[in-house]
Amino acid sequence: MDCHLLSHGISVEKDSLHDCCLTHGYNGRPFIIKLNKDNTVDWADVFDLKKILKDGKRINEKECKGCRLLGNERIFTDEGDYISHINLNHWNICNSKCVYCSKDYNGGDKYFNVLPMMKELFAYNGGKAINTEGELTFQGGEPTMLPEFEELINMFTEKKILVRIHSSGIKYSQAVTDGLKNNSVILVVSPDTAVKETYKKIKRVDACDRVWQNLEKYAEAQKEPDRVKAKFIIIAGYNDSIEEIDAFLQRAKSIGINRIVWEIECMYAARYQYDIPHVSMLLDYAVRETEKCGLTYEYYDGAMYVQNKKNNVIRDITDKAAFSEEFETLKERYKDRNLDYIKIFSQ
Numbered sequence: 001m002d003c004h005l006l007s008h009g010i011s012v013e014k015d016s017l018h019d020c021c022l023t024h025g026y027n028g029r030p031f032i033i034k035l036n037k038d039n040t041v042d043w044a045d046v047f048d049l050k051k052i053l054k055d056g057k058r059i060n061e062k063e064c065k066g067c068r069l070l071g072n073e074r075i076f077t078d079e080g081d082y083i084s085h086i087n088l089n090h091w092n093i094c095n096s097k098c099v100y101c102s103k104d105y106n107g108g109d110k111y112f113n114v115l116p117m118m119k120e121l122f123a124y125n126g127g128k129a130i131n132t133e134g135e136l137t138f139q140g141g142e143p144t145m146l147p148e149f150e151e152l153i154n155m156f157t158e159k160k161i162l163v164r165i166h167s168s169g170i171k172y173s174q175a176v177t178d179g180l181k182n183n184s185v186i187l188v189v190s191p192d193t194a195v196k197e198t199y200k201k202i203k204r205v206d207a208c209d210r211v212w213q214n215l216e217k218y219a220e221a222q223k224e225p226d227r228v229k230a231k232f233i234i235i236a237g238y239n240d241s242i243e244e245i246d247a248f249l250q251r252a253k254s255i256g257i258n259r260i261v262w263e264i265e266c267m268y269a270a271r272y273q274y275d276i277p278h279v280s281m282l283l284d285y286a287v288r289e290t291e292k293c294g295l296t297y298e299y300y301d302g303a304m305y306v307q308n309k310k311n312n313v314i315r316d317i318t319d320k321a322a323f324s325e326e327f328e329t330l331k332e333r334y335k336d337r338n339l340d341y342i343k344i345f346s347q
């Protein structure tokens with residue numbers, strides 16, 4: 001049994017290197033090595049350790065045992081010394097203050113320049129240590145806030161390595177645009193609303209129009225229609241309304257966005273074990289309207305779990321007025337369940 005990340009993945013954390021970013025079981029995150037004081041690693045050690053520690057990780061429930069990705073996958077599972085999948089999670093600086101996000105990400109101060117480490121990887125063994133069929137992902141704070149971001153992205157996209165970026169969209173990036181033009185970037189921006197006032201309440205910064213303007217520039221640059229995605233996290237008490245969904249879809253369509261990501265705020269969804277009647281109903285509405293607009297969509301985990309909970313049966317909306325009335329009744333009934341995020345994160 002193997003997994004391509006166990007063989008050829010790295011996740012760069014604040015002071016250590018792991019095989020992947022998945023935390024499951026107890027402590028999670030299969031560990032490779034601590035970073036040096038100057039935040040670099042010896043790549044020869046990394047490749048040795050990945051091989052030596054692998055068998056132990058496969059049977060350790062605090063690392064890989066039980067992981068759904070541990071299987072008989074053949075892709076990227078040979079023993080060659082190369083990295084295919086890189087995840088960066090070494091900083092927490094952000095330019096947004098989303099209510100549903102932990103203080104660790106709200107304008108945090110953890111950061112180091114990851115570029116020297118990446119340059120060494122690219123140069124290691126005559127350039128054979130990086131597999132161009134893999135990808136780079138970001139998991140920390142806001143990636144465009146990294147001073148080395150533009151150079152980093154160019155380094156990967158020039159080699160046509162796929163880069164997946166989740167960004168607030170507040171700061172425009174020329175490197176992202178260039179990567180979209182050469183089809184090496186997948187960008188997900190999560191405005192969660194198209195309404196200025198709602199944006200301010202959720203993000204606690206005033207940047208709604210700027211984000212949508214940047215999204216428009218990115219959508220113009222994309223070579224394939226689904227490379228730029230607008231994400232909407234349904235947050236009970238903030239944007240859980242039919243009007244919000246309508247406004248979001250209209251704005252996305254008007255600027256050339258083709259792909260919508262639907263998600264449900266994960267703390268709320270998990271607290272009620274994905275049995276969240278009015279939000280579930282709104283998700284159905286969102287999906288049906290996305291289809292009606294001629295756009296495509298995907299779910300992130302919270303939305304997927306909610307749909308799985310009801311066996312992926314999505315309601316048809318034949319009578320919008322009746323649907324809306326039923327939705328509002330449920331929303332009122334469950335409004336006491338809305339979370340006070342500000343209080344939760346100040347504790």
Ligand code: SF4
Binds near residue numbers: 004030064069
């Ligand atoms: S098996 Fe799971 S936990 Fe282990 S490296 Fe692969 S993805 Fe990560």
